[in-house]
Amino acid sequence: MHDLLLKGGSVLTHEGISVTDVAIANGRVAAIGSDLGEAGETIECGGAWVGPGFVDMHTHLREPGQEWKENIASGTAAAAAGGYTALLAMPNTDPPIDSAHLARYVSDQAFRARNAYVVSAGCLTMERAGERMAHLDELWDAGVRIFTDDGDTVQNASVLRAAMEYVAQLGGVVSQHAVDRDLSAAGFMHEGSISSRLGMQGIPREADDLTISRDIELARLTAVRYHVQHLSTARGVALVKAAKEDGLPVTAEVTPHHLMFDHGEVLSMDANYRMTPPLREPSDTAALIEGLRRGIIDVVATDHAPHAAVEKDVPFEQSMSGVTGLEWAASVVNGVVGLDQHDFFDRISIAPARIAGFTDHGQPLAEGAAGNIVVFDPDKRWTPSSTRSRSNNSPYLGRELTGKVRATLLDGVLTYAE
């Protein structure tokens, strides 16, 4: 007898997509097909997509050091509710993840919580200060495959070049929050008609575009695998496209909020629309959606960034930057972009797992493979009203979304069921 039967869903396998059943036993996919026999528990999957659990390559879990915002147990619980089975934790914690023992701590905490598989990204430079290389060899040995100073861009091209050369020989990925500090430092939102109306200091698109462009040239020089975090501009999409056409190993991600919102939301001066990079113009949003559809942008990444109410229930300019996203990212992408099942799972599971080097996640279902699975109903409408995160800084609470997670399995065990 199987432990669990996922019955009648549209199942994504290496052979394609078909309506069938999936049986789970001993944490693995025991069988795919019809008439699979008895199971301890059955989940009706009619009308839903069944595929590999979602993989987020941009999550701020805030532990260690900022547990008033989130910890690994609460963040991964939110992830499970959003259909995620694997996360890449961002290293801008306190202390930052610049050494092997810190990276191991993050994975160990996640292992204890049993909500999702978590690997930390490692810092590129010590203390994310952009000066001295982090302990890249030790981090690599601790399982780190993606290196980034995240919220702090490595500004010094020479430091970045050396780090890229080093990561290239390890076989890892350099990932950048690509923003020019001088052009962006004084800004709070996109520089445009809305910032002008509000008298708020803006961040021009060129703050992103210049750094993406520089980084791509350095990636060309060093042959490193380079990943651009949270694209926000149309020009950024074009730069990534050109790099790919040149055959460079360049990948990119986009967040749900940059797909759904533009700077017009900031007229409310609600701090839940403050993020970095900022929400830009409708033409940028359209380019990001098109880029994701065409696969120029490889990945949807949440940039789940919890902040406590005391950090958000303040004037816009005094608030912390970022919003939470794990629980509704899939719904937002599904509703806004409207990808078919194959491309949807590619962008939110398969591609991020491939880039992050997660071998037991983000694979089309196969008999014998690990039971890391999501059941997602693409047509269900719902309005989020609460969160499992420790923080509720989300512009999606109270907004109707399309598509909802029905169940999430981590190693064959339900971590979320509707």
Next chain:
Amino acid sequence: MNHLLSTEHLDRSTLEELLDEAEGFAEVLTRPIPKVPALRGKTVATMFFEPSTRTRLSFEKAAKALSADTVSFSPGTSAISKGESLKDTALTIRAMGVDLIVVRHTATGAPWRLAEWLDIPIVNGGDGAHQHPTQALLDCLTIRQRFGSLDGLKIAIVGDIKHSRVARSDIFAMTTLGAEVILVGPPTLLPLDPEAWPVSVSHDLDSVIEEVDVVYLLRVQTERGGASVFPSLAEYATRFGMTPERFSRLKPEAVVMHPGPMNRGVEISYDVADDERALILEQVTNGVAARMAVLFRLLGGEHDA
């Protein structure tokens, strides 16, 4: 009208009612006993998170002329320096039983947050570079007293419009009242999307000086020393300052205004500032009357003056 946060969405009739009311209060202020009992028993709090003398004094004078009590809050001497949040400060002051709060804050939108958190009227006394609506009212009142109406007037606003809440408030109030507004300054001090505003733009003060009725000079932020937005204060004064030479080219009835505090010798020459056609002190006087009108309107007092 529950709050006064911005001039952007004030319609012409509301603006005119406020100005009419202010005219009445301006007359009250000329009486031997310049005081009416309209808001007796009400308390107005000023919360100024930015250094300010004139605006705060003007609001306090306005409240007292309406017989309201005033309490004032300054971050330097308060629990803010002990780390209290804006929300808690606002809730605390509200809990003391105040009826209206005037707030000035460095952050855009802070008065909107207060309006959300509290159940009493909020008056924006200036938020970041965003809005300063009572300044616009007193400016329009001053112009109306001089010219009878703003309809058809040409007003040049000169200087750092990009970082000016005064300009943002004046542009909407003045154009709603029928004036034509020209923004004058170097590109680094102008809004980056002037086409989205109900204004025209010039980089050359001399080309518009002879056709305007009002030259509204904005304060140059000398503490920035120009930094990287224009070459030097001297060059600014030469290109955009109200020099005696430029003053002499104005139409005979044209006037000069300034929200203060002035930098004599930079945006306005020493002597022009004291000329009869420089309305700077009238603006200050009218500030009290305009703020009386706002407090009166929001606190719904009886006008038995």
